[in-house]
Amino acid sequence: MRRPPALTACAVALLALAATGAALAGNGGIAPVEPRSPNAAGIRDSYWLILAVVLVIFVVVEGLLVSFLIRFRRGRRQRFEDGAQLHGNSSLEVLWTAIPVVILFAVVAFVFVKLPGIRNVPSADAAAGRLDVTVSAHRYYWQFEYPNGAVAVDTLRAPVGQPVRLTVTAPDDDVIHSWWIPALGGKIDAIPGQTNSTWFTVDRPGVYKGRCAELCGLLHADMLAWVEAVPKAEFDAWLEREAAAQRAGTSQLGEQTYTGVCAKCHGLAGGGDIGPRLDGSAAVSDPAGVEKIVREGRNAMPAVGAAWSDSQMQALTGYVKERFGSGG
């Protein structure tokens, strides 16, 4: 049979695409990104198993299809000549019901074996100890709170090799978001009025990027998150220092908050975008006024800082006054 040109072109295009992809990135999206945490690794193992099973089924079904199309094409027969008048076969029906059941049972069994390693949060009294962080999702930023009271926006610093348990939630007046750092495990939704949890143990230093995975409104696409993994000793020292600096008002929290929370609407340079221009605005020099707007919202602007501590609020108001205030 003459192969239709479009089919050939299409096959070539797809192969080329898949090959370029695979060559460029190790897997190019054939599987989830390289896992850097045991739960992500468990998910990827399950993924590979299912992929293997699925590929076999794919080859069998599509292979049969294509071979039948070639073998039983009309050829020189009369257009309306009958094919074999077969109405069915009970044994075959039983066979192709039973085999998929067995295959699916095997897949489920494998997932069960992997499940504890993916789902169960390592206990707090494990040798390495455990770091518990609260993740609060807001339109359109992530706020992290460490056990010692230090907070961070959008970038979560974490120790290498120590389990980190995340308690994920969103304020009552916000919308649903979803926490997702692909290299560090699956998603968990941040739902107002509900707390969920997930975890990771990063196995090497690095910066791991993720994105909000549940449509949360206008800036859903800009709601990014980073986990910055550093050696444990370095992390412990940093966390102590950071908490002290935030209490003393000498930390970079103001800038971090501006970048993560305000800049998405008002621009990194305060030039305005969705929100009005801040650079040179008189209002930014009035900390009490800024606090009122940030705590309560105004017009289209949500109450982005309703739950901030005084130290975070002072950090922000101080930062915008210094950076954009006409007198500064």
Add this chain to the structure above:
Amino acid sequence: MAARAESTPAVPAWQRGKVASWLVTTDHKRIGLIYIVSSGVFFAAAGVMALLMRTQLATPNAGVVTRDSYNELMTIHGTAMVFLFAMPLIAGIGNYLVPLMIGARDMAFPRLNALSVWLYLLGGAVMMLSFLAQGGAAKAGWTAYPPLSLDLGTGQDLWILSLHLVGISTLFGAINFIVTIHNLRAPGMTWTRMPLFVWSMDVFAWLLVAVLPTLSAGLTLLLLDRQAGTHFFDPSGGGSPLLWQHAFWFFGHPEVYILILPAMGIISEVLPVFARKPIFGYKAIAFSSVAIGFFSMLVWAHHMFTVGLPNVLNVYFMIASMIIAVPTGMKIFNWLATLWRGNLHFDAPMLYALGFLSIFTMGGLTGIFLAAFPVDWQLHDSYFVVAHFHYTIFGGVVFGLLAGLHYWWPKLFGRLLDERLGKASFWLMFAGFHLTFLPQHFLGQLGMPRRVYTYGEGGLWEGYNMASTVGSYVMGLGVLVVLVNMAKTSRSGRRAGNDPWQANTLEWYTTSPPPEHNFDSLPPVTSPRPLYDLRRKLKEADAV
């Protein structure tokens, strides 16, 4: 015959006009055509929205459409494709063909049928005009999750209104199909002699009756939350956002089977005709439709694996979702066996049916990843899911419906479509489809969430997104070729005659297009293939 003349009063003069006769029609064939043509218009509109989105996503940080418009396009594209295109096209094809295939004069309730189609058009108009509302159209996605859907502009209220109208229309239609199929079958047409497309329409209708009211109830609560100060879904008043998700997906998951079952029914009609064989495993296919319909109501929370359900529920919904693959696989194997030792013709309807078979298999297989909930935690709400459901809904439903349109077009209009254009449109759509949606699997694995209006520079995202956009244009071209084919052959196409395909079912016994009363007489029905039986009997009579 005087009594009969009296019982059918003359049509008033004003109803005989070219336009008026369509406005007042209760003929199932005309109503079917109104459905088919309107759904085509909505398909074009929602398709243009898709192309706009793909154009925006072709390059990183693009500004083709604004963030706000993107969310509107994304929401209305999804909603319109499901409620204003796919369901009404199925209703249209079903309306036209179910009475013909079971040898009936019309649908059981012709006036209710007319009400259905006009309510649908009203709902569709509300949806499209909502772009003009203050604040634009709805922007919370076709799933409209609260609290997001609680605090957006009036477009969201119009979206609810539109879905209520379409919902009532669909429910009336479903009841009409059930009563028609259960009561108006030709003498001799027992349940096991009924065409498989009619079987699938029966399951389609029962499923709608079972699950659509849940959506309507959810929509009503959403409207009350928005307008009457209640807090069913509003956490700040003690409500539960997850309650909506359960209500929505209890409808939403069966909905995908509501769409795919009739497409599967079409495949079960087309394959035997173009393989010159009886369908393999008639009863198994009919039974699997019922099984799929039943199980589809028990799997909804596999859309909610990331909301933090108790483990036992995740496990249950994983296993239930896997089980549904079994009757689906059964269908695929029976279709393959139908091809075995056939006399295969690759006319356009057959190409689309085979396209369905090859693509839907892939869409079914990627579903296994998503059913395994830990894997879903990684893939959920990413472009992998977008790819998966377009493999089932576009590659499955749309290819299936196009197979049906190409197959029945000669019956609807009395003229054959152009084969060369038909084949060209298939290959464009097939190649464009894979080029659009295959790379989206990879994008999802690489971390691209769905429903983002843009993405940053770098890596493979750019190449995959560009490929996807190019593919969508190729698909668009394929759709244009289909339309050109339909327009061109409506005037100049070859006359079809009653039965151009030498098919099996009753609709091919009458003229093309059929007269208003459908049949002057019916052949005896003693198997699922009355016309095959009839041809054989005639041949034997000739031989004698």
